[in-house]
Amino acid sequence: MSTVAEKAGVSTKTVSNVVNGTGSYSPETEQRVRAAIEELGYHINPFARGLRSRRTDTIALVLPNLYQPFYAEFAEQVIRSPETQGLKVVLESTRGDAGRERAVLSSHRELVDGVIYVPHALGPEQYLPLPFARPTVVLGERPAEAAQLGLDYVETADEQGAHAVVGHLLAQGRRRIAVIGERPGPWAGARRLRGYRTALAEAGVDYDESLVIGVDDADLWSSGVAGATRLLRTRVRFDALFCFHDVVAVGALSVLARSGIAVPDDVALAGFDDIEAARFASPPLTTVDLGRESIARTAVALLRSRMDREDSRELPGRRESTGFDLRVRASSTTTPAPTESGVTAR
Amino acid sequence: MSTVAEKAGVSTKTVSNVVNGTGSYSPETEQRVRAAIEELGYHINPFARGLRSRRTDTIALVLPNLYQPFYAEFAEQVIRSPETQGLKVVLESTRGDAGRERAVLSSHRELVDGVIYVPHALGPEQYLPLPFARPTVVLGERPAEAAQLGLDYVETADEQGAHAVVGHLLAQGRRRIAVIGERPGPWAGARRLRGYRTALAEAGVDYDESLVIGVDDADLWSSGVAGATRLLRTRVRFDALFCFHDVVAVGALSVLARSGIAVPDDVALAGFDDIEAARFASPPLTTVDLGRESIARTAVALLRSRMDREDSRELPGRRESTGFDLRVRASSTTTPAPTESGVTAR
DNA sequence: CTGAAAGCGCTTACAG
DNA sequence: CTGAAAGCGCTTACAG
Incomplete structure (x- = not known):
């Protein structure tokens, strides 16, 4: 210089x-x-600059696992978001392990300017007490306590999306709608289950616990196979199956096919997330797109606005909500569906 | 301090x-x-340290696209590799675009200690002249000129893997083996095609160009649908289909299903990459696992050994080869296959 | 085995 | 609108 x-x-x-x-x-x-x-x-020289100004122009993206296409596709959107331009993105994978999740979150000190955190193993009561040394935006439902802690939230439309897709299945005349993906706790699964229950209630259909199958969140891919197998073994009658993740639905689809159950004729199938594999399943999967791109942009924008201020620690936590698109495809429509129909909500 | x-x-x-x-x-x-x-x-303070010692403890991983599960799963392996511990991994996606690929590669200056580069849009004649300011390991076949440039290579077993999977199809009695995924140039597709041709030649089966379908590499997922549709339209007879990527095979599978072609009875199907979606396809996909974990570890180890030396620029480029596993699953075996058989080669 | 001190390349009050 | 200079927190010859 x-x-x-x-x-x-x-x-x-x-x-x-x-x-x-x-x-x-x-x-x-x-x-x-x-x-x-x-x-x-x-x-x-970024080091000299960083040494003086304490800026790194780097953010960390803390995800459970890139083997889950939803997270991989979300990561891609974060990286290419216009809001991210000029920032480097360091990826950290927690493998859905509580210990690693805690360790990763505590390790962000002056190495990054901010953190985008997708909780998986830790619930709010576990991560809220953590020392967040950097501005952080969390994906998921904001607990009341988070407001004063200065954590920003992007709340995704899990409940509304599930409500819409179940509404669609009901509109197709399905009444016995099984679900796979329940996982007790403060995670997206619980919100999706709420949407399911609300939609049933609105249609006057009773909630039947025997139709609700949990998953082992450690490996969602095989949870579809395990869950569908379990469901079939109970011999409970069902005419639709709503999986809380597309990867679960893909696994369930293989079990149904092997069991000679026709989709959608015998069972209408729907997933959630709208990953690439859903579009190319046979039959293509009805699902919900939460808008990875808009989630990514919102998250980075929240982070930037906080990174740029001195007094960011004093700012109260904010909350942004994103919308969803219902993607109706052949897996749930007995009458030939339009090739791709998107119902947008906000 | x-x-x-x-x-x-x-x-x-x-x-x-x-x-x-x-x-x-x-x-x-x-x-x-x-x-x-x-x-x-x-x-x-990493900045003060970096200012003095010019070390960042950060590496860049330059990938085409996390929407491709193979790359996402590879990225996950790089992140969790024991060799990576203590390093941060900055992810950069080139979107398979030549301009972006060039820009990303040229932007690595003192921001990272090394780069793992997965070429996609650029061939050697385009990337070799680039000013690699940092130690770099490239995935793919090493061109002769690369040796003196100090670029390290991890050569993956594309040719051998393709040879093995085609050998397996031939052993199943298939003789008309179509392929989807050809892409002229120095990329993995060309090496996989070589393996295919060698296997055919060894079995005394003539190479038939009308069985070879190219892909638009910009979107491999939909290339499967497009390629299979094209193949069926030519009305050429085939009793097996080898797709150079699992995502292509998944797309092709949906086309075959829609056309009433039974897999594996009418057509034996095989993919390449062994992504999660291959395991959970219906039927599960026969494929080749290149060993993401070992590729990742090898790449990071090569990088580290170079990062740690002052004179790394003078070191000649090295070359490491990795093995493969053939995964035989139901998509290619008419006689009931063992649930999962792995044939390992090195 | 340990110390005193220079200097890496910036940013930023302070002064004009 | 611009300059001179201190100082961020390390590492590293140099000296003992």
């Missing part, structure tokens, strides 16, 4: 101003500085 | 030594220093 300053005949202060767009300088000065930068192939 | 030094009654040099395990110091000194660190909750 001092070489640039010398060449341009100014002080390093001025070079710094030009590079960062801070302070003020005459257009001619800027010209000279930029020319010198160009000529010398100068680029700023 | 000076506070720690003062408290322990030593100089900052000694504290630095203890923290980094460099130099030498008496056990008692170490005790005192560690106690002081503990008491003060001290942790090193």
